[in-house]
Amino acid sequence: MNVTDAFERARAEGRRVLVGYLPAGFPSYDGCVAALAAMVKAGVDVVEVGLPYSDPVMDGPIIQRAAERSLAQGTRTTDVLRTVEAVAEMGVPALCMTYWNPVSRYGVDRFAADLAGAGGAGLITPDLIPDEADDWLAASDRHRLDRVFLVAPSSADARLACTVAACRGFVYAASLMGVTGTREKTSEQGRALVARVREVTALPVGVGLGVSNGAQAAEVGGYADAVIVGSAFVRTLLDAETPDAGVDAAADLAADLASGVRSPG
C-alpha cells in the first residue's frame, strides 16, 4: 500500500492521517515490530521506521537515546529493511526515515531497490535537501518510491516551492524551528507554514515536531492532512517498566491520537 492510498482513504472518511514513528531495533528488533503492530491496530495509518544513526542532528534527547540504544544492541541497516517489510505486511504504508550517510554508504540505488523490495513506500530524509539529492531523485523514480523532503518555517518562498516540487507522497512540514521532542504546546508556526505549502502544491501536508496527545493531534489536524508523532511514542517505550507495558502504552497513545485525527479542529 502506498501513502497516497492512505491519504485518500482518510479523506473519504473525513479525517486526517496519523503517522507514527519508531526507530528500528528499539527497544529491540521484535519489541519494535510488536509496538508498531499494536500502534497500527490502534489507528496509526502510516508508519515511519527510523534508521538509527550515530549522529542524529535533527533529533532531541528522546529519539537520540532510543537510537543509541538500538545501535548499541547491534541494529544494522538490513534490520531496518526487515522492519519495513514487517510493517508492510501489516497492510499499512511504511516509510523509512533516515539521515543520509547510511543510505549513501549502502548505495543509493541499492538502498532504493531493497527498500522497494521490502515493500517500503519511500524515504523521509531530514538532512537531505533536493539540491543535493540527484541520485536519490533518480533512484526513487526508478524504484517508484515516495520521497518526502522537509520544509521549515524559515524556508524562503522560492526554496519552499522547489522543495515541494521534489516531494512525492506528501510534504513534511517541520512545524517549528527546533529538533524532535514532545512539547507542551503545538506551534502556531505550523499553521502558517502549511498554508504556504498549500499555495504551491496539491500534495498532502504532514506536520511533525512536538505532537504528543490527542488534543494536539486534533488541533494540528485542523490544518494539516497528516499528524506525525515520533518522540511521544518513543517515550512511552522508554518509560515502560516492561516491554509488554511499553507496547500497551504505545497502543493507548495511538488510540488517543487516532481519536484526535478524527475530530480535527
Add this chain to the structure above:
Amino acid sequence: MSNAAADAFFGHFGRYGGRFVPEALIAALDELDVEYRKAWSDDGFRGEFDRMLREYANCPSPLYEATRLSASLGARVLLKREDLNHTGAHKIRNVLGQALLTKRMGKPRVIAETGAGQHGVASATACAYLDLECVVYMGEEDTRRQAMNVSRMRLLGAEVVPVGTGSRTLKDAINEALRDWVTNVDTTHYLLGTAAGPHPFPSMVRDFVGGISVEARQQSLDKLGRLPDAVCACVGGGSNAIGSFHAFVPDEGVRLFGYEAGGDGVATGRHAASITGGAVGVLHGARTYLLQDEDGQTVESHSISAGLDYPAVGPEHAYLHDTGRVTYEPVTDAEAMDAFRLLCRTEGIIPAIESAHAIAGARRVARELGPDAVIVVTLSGRGDKDGDTAAEWFAGHPEEGRRA
C-alpha cells in the same frame, strides 16, 4: 585548477562539500553565505579584521628559521609561528573573523563546539573582545580530560555545556551545537571551529585562516627570494592546513603535505586519519572522507592529540586529495611525540601535539627532498596545554632503547 572554480557551484569542491543539513538551517546558511561574501569584499570589514589580527592577535606570525631543527632534519626548515598568536594557535584568526561577521549580522549570541577546548577558548576570547554572548558545547568526556580549558572559558565569560550523548566527544558537541542552532538560528551564529561543515563554512573558515599562507608566501619571498619547496601542516578538521595551503595552491612548484593523526597506526583501526583510513560519506553537513563502518555509522577516532581527534575532514581537503594537489599521510602518536621532543630540545619550542604531527611529516619530506630543500612547517599552536599528556607519554615511552 583554481579554488574559485572549485567553489563556484553552491559550495562544492568537486563532488565534496555541499549542504547536508536540516532544511531549517538553509536560510541561515544562505544568509551567512551572502553576508560573508559581502563582508569579504568590503574594505571596511577587511580593514577591521586585519587590525584585530595585528593589534590583538599578534599577526602576522613570524616565519622563523629553525636552524637546529634544520640541522637535525637535514633540510632548511622554516616554522610558521602560529603558536605565538594570542590564545596560542591559528584558531584566533577564524574566531575573530566569524565573531566580527556575527556583529555585522547583528546577532547577539554565538555558539561553538570544542574538543580539546582550544576552539572553545578562542571563541570565548573573541566573544569577550567583541561583546557577544558565548555558549560552548563540549563532550562530557572532554570536559573531564580538559578541565583547565573549561575554567579558562568560564573565566572569559562563556557558558560551557557538557554534552552527554553519543561518544561524549567532539563530534557529539558539534551535533549538539547544530541542534541549538536549528532552534535559535534567529539570534545565534554557529562559530564552527574548523574548515568543515556545510557551505559556506569550509570556504569562509579557509579565507579567515588563509592569512597563514598569504603571510608565509610573502615572508618566504622576502626572506629567501623564492618560494619554499614544500609546505607541511597537520590536519584535524583541516583549518590550519587549508589556511597553510591556500595561497600556495596555484604555485605548482610548491609541494603540499597534510598530516593526519595516525594514532596507533592506521592498520590498527585506532586512528583519526579520515582521508588515508576512511571512506567518502556525509557527516556534519558535508560530503567528505570520514571514519565509518559498513553501515555508514560514524566510527570513533583516536589520537593522542585532542585537536586532531575528529572522524572527518573538511571537504576541500577531500578534493585536494583526489586531485593530487596535496599529499595526505598519517603520522602515528609515536612519530608525533618523537617530533614533539625533537622540537623542544632543538629549538626550545614546546609545540602543540597537533603541530608535532606536521614536524614529524617534515622529517619525511626532508629525507625525500634533501638538504637544499626549503620546507615551511605550520606550527599551528603551542604546547602548554599538552604538558600532562606529554609527561604521561614519555613516562610510558622512555627515551633509551626505542625506535621511532
